[in-house]
Amino acid sequence: MSIIKSMGHVLENKRFARIATGATATVLIMTGIKAVARPAFIYADKKADAETKKYTATKEFLYQILCLGITFVMLPIFKAGGFKLAEKYIQKDAIAAKILEEASTSKGSKINAFKDKGKSILDRLKKAKEIIKANDTKEPQKTEDAKKTAAQLEPVANAINAGNGGEELGALIGSVLGLTIIAPLMSHHILHPIMKALGMEKKPSSIGTPNEIFLADAKVETEKGKKVRLNG
Amino acid sequence: MKAPNFEDILKSIGENNNTPTIAMCLIAIFKGIFRPMFTMMDKKSDPETKKYAAIREGLTEVAALPLYAVTPFLAAKLAHYLGKQLKNEVSVNPRRMEATSKFIGLGVATLLIPAVCNIIQPPIMAAYKKRQESKKAQLGNTNITNPVTQVSQPLQTTFKSNFNRGMKVGG
Numbered sequence A: 001m002s003i004i005k006s007m008g009h010v011l012e013n014k015r016f017a018r019i020a021t022g023a024t025a026t027v028l029i030m031t032g033i034k035a036v037a038r039p040a041f042i043y044a045d046k047k048a049d050a051e052t053k054k055y056t057a058t059k060e061f062l063y064q065i066l067c068l069g070i071t072f073v074m075l076p077i078f079k080a081g082g083f084k085l086a087e088k089y090i091q092k093d094a095i096a097a098k099i100l101e102e103a104s105t106s107k108g109s110k111i112n113a114f115k116d117k118g119k120s121i122l123d124r125l126k127k128a129k130e131i132i133k134a135n136d137t138k139e140p141q142k143t144e145d146a147k148k149t150a151a152q153l154e155p156v157a158n159a160i161n162a163g164n165g166g167e168e169l170g171a172l173i174g175s176v177l178g179l180t181i182i183a184p185l186m187s188h189h190i191l192h193p194i195m196k197a198l199g200m201e202k203k204p205s206s207i208g209t210p211n212e213i214f215l216a217d218a219k220v221e222t223e224k225g226k227k228v229r230l231n232g
Numbered sequence B: 001m002k003a004p005n006f007e008d009i010l011k012s013i014g015e016n017n018n019t020p021t022i023a024m025c026l027i028a029i030f031k032g033i034f035r036p037m038f039t040m041m042d043k044k045s046d047p048e049t050k051k052y053a054a055i056r057e058g059l060t061e062v063a064a065l066p067l068y069a070v071t072p073f074l075a076a077k078l079a080h081y082l083g084k085q086l087k088n089e090v091s092v093n094p095r096r097m098e099a100t101s102k103f104i105g106l107g108v109a110t111l112l113i114p115a116v117c118n119i120i121q122p123p124i125m126a127a128y129k130k131r132q133e134s135k136k137a138q139l140g141n142t143n144i145t146n147p148v149t150q151v152s153q154p155l156q157t158t159f160k161s162n163f164n165r166g167m168k169v170g171g
Helices: A002-012 A014-020 A023-043 A050-090 A094-105 A110-134 A140-197 A210-223 B006-015 B019-041 B047-086 B094-142 B147-163
Strands: none
Touching (some): A002 A014, A002 B047, A002 B094, A023 A050, A023 B094, A050 A140, A094 A140, B019 B047, B019 B094
């Protein structure tokens, strides 16, 4: 039971939950896990030879580090852009607009300050909705008060959710663009010089399709002025 | 029914606790589209190599997408069960537990993808290779002067063990 309790404490942790609900942290952490786990899986392969494993694992590690770098750079830009797009919807509600103004003048990140200040309103609305749902007949006044609170906070919550949604949409677009288009395109130009600097420019001979090896061997043979080998 | 406008879309994204799962699924979908596409656009490699690499890349994301979609929800179910066990002993915030457990589920999915690729890719790539070999054999019988077709068969056994293993590097 104590193990279950410890697991429960971990799952209940406020900080973990905060990290876990954002797309940004998820993408960064999953890329970090890939950077460690995938080379480890490659090295765990008992069938491949050491040279192949070294080449493949190094290339995979470098690729994931490149993805991490691209994500670190792109996500804040796209998040800020997404939040900017959502600002006009935040401004529609007076209370949400005031929260935005306070967040703009705060010391740290405007987006984080807005989320922190907006969270209290979202929590109050959530509590009010729970009381309405419970509909305790012993305390009808409590339910009535909760209904009034919910009616007041609903438009504010909509505006705050629009702001949060703008940030998350920016993060989604930034991570998809970065990891699916920019990283593969950049890897061709970046990984090759790095592999060359590490002295692992050429793929080990055990990697490659038969055609690749045949053509490589054929090139060597014709350069030496010999006829192309036809069998092995 | 009114079509959702941009404001409604932003609101629903803001309220949604599943944006991490959605992000990983979207990345898997677009990787499954763009990576094979980029591979086929590579002018330096020969067509057979490109086709082979593109299929492997596609298969990696075919393995990734259901894992990213399903594992977080299974983890949340497990956390829900855990929450019920702990209800009397610890104050439980179900929303927090759900969010953290889905995140852990995504981590588990990330670790499982290479293992699943190691299981599903070898038979599929072996079947593809067999198909290509039979095509080449047919071409070889009708076109004796083509050296590429003739040589590829003796060399293949050397690379059999490395050919079909695991997901594409850089996925």
